[in-house]
Amino acid sequence: MHVSGSDSEMALKKASKGCTILVVDDDPACLDEYCDAIANLGYTVISATSAPDALKQIAESQDIGVVITDVEMPTMDGISLLSEISNRFSLNRPIVTLVLTGHSSLQVATKAMQSQATDLLSKPVSIEQLAEALRRASAYHFAMANRFQITALTKRLDPPVVRGRNARQDNTPTEEELQAFTRMLLKFQHNKSKFFDPSVLTGPSWEILLDITEATLRGESVPASSASASTHVPLSTALRHVNNLVNAGLIRRWTDPKDKRRTLLELEPHAVAAMQRYLETAWKLQPQGE
Structure with a gap:
């Protein structure tokens, strides 16, 4: 339903x-x-x-x-x-x-x-x-x-990259608009490599890093189980990527002092600064309309 x-x-x-x-x-x-x-x-x-x-x-x-x-x-x-x-x-x-x-x-x-x-x-x-x-x-x-x-608002609006002057009546993007949209996605991808080692952020690692970043911006830490669940991959796979991010020095992991059964995650200070710069740069890459 x-x-x-x-x-x-x-x-x-x-x-x-x-x-x-x-x-x-x-x-x-x-x-x-x-x-x-x-x-x-x-x-x-x-x-x-x-x-x-x-x-x-x-x-x-x-x-x-x-x-x-x-x-x-x-x-x-x-x-x-x-x-x-x-x-x-x-x-x-x-x-x-x-x-x-x-x-x-x-x-x-x-x-x-x-x-x-x-x-x-x-x-x-x-x-x-x-x-x-x-x-x-x-x-x-x-x-x-x-x-x-945010998703609902995005669907309501007319993104200039997808729905320009030459858009079809059913709002299907033209080939030129899809090409422009693809170029924007590539810019986002290339921009990421300017701030982080691409070999570290493979597979679900980037999703985990984004989930922890979102929590960091709220001033909170994230349970390892929650960060792993956000990837929609098997738990063992997600935890392996968490270990990779810890070993790469991007996130900090520690035992919750209030509940020894839980492990908490947060961005390391230098990773916070790098992610902040990445997000600010990516934000500027978005089409701002006509």
Whole structure:
């Protein structure tokens, strides 16, 4: 099920004002406990006792932007729920997913990250851990909403490179316009090599670096699992590229002092300066209109 364009815009407007958190657990006692804790932290929270119920609520409410789900549930488990959320909704609206499990393992963590979960919380979860996870999720949701909004605005506008005087009636670009657009993309690519070693930024490494840069510009660090999930490649592959960026001296990696199970990433100071120069130069390469 996909939401319409008007529904997407409504979801983005609501995202800027905060979003509703949906907690999914088949244990009523656990569900009440987590909902009470989240409500006491100042968030709007609702609940679902099964994955099908959760999917129905997400489809019906554009307010839901963060989903916290237990792993072990009958009919459909939490990992399957994450996959359904990704397949049905991720292209049209910003939804951040977190996993709760009483049986944390590398296998569960890997499956969760492959299903685009941004955090894995092991039961029992303290109020401090829950608060920190929700802060990260809310910040990530807000960033995602901004990206969706930029994309929506871009589609509305008439980019001069793509839709010039000779554009066809159906807005299909002419060959000349595609050539100009290709030249602009090449400029972006060549510009990158002026600031970074091309041999380091191969495959998903550039996506990881951009994800960490976006967080750095917000003044935040990024969980390694979140940066890896942004690449949409197997977790082991993404982590290998994270290691390459660490070894190249572009990012710093350390253990979260509040949660020893988490690894955090941020740009090294010289990488921040290089990325700032790259972004400023790339910004100037954009067509500014007639």
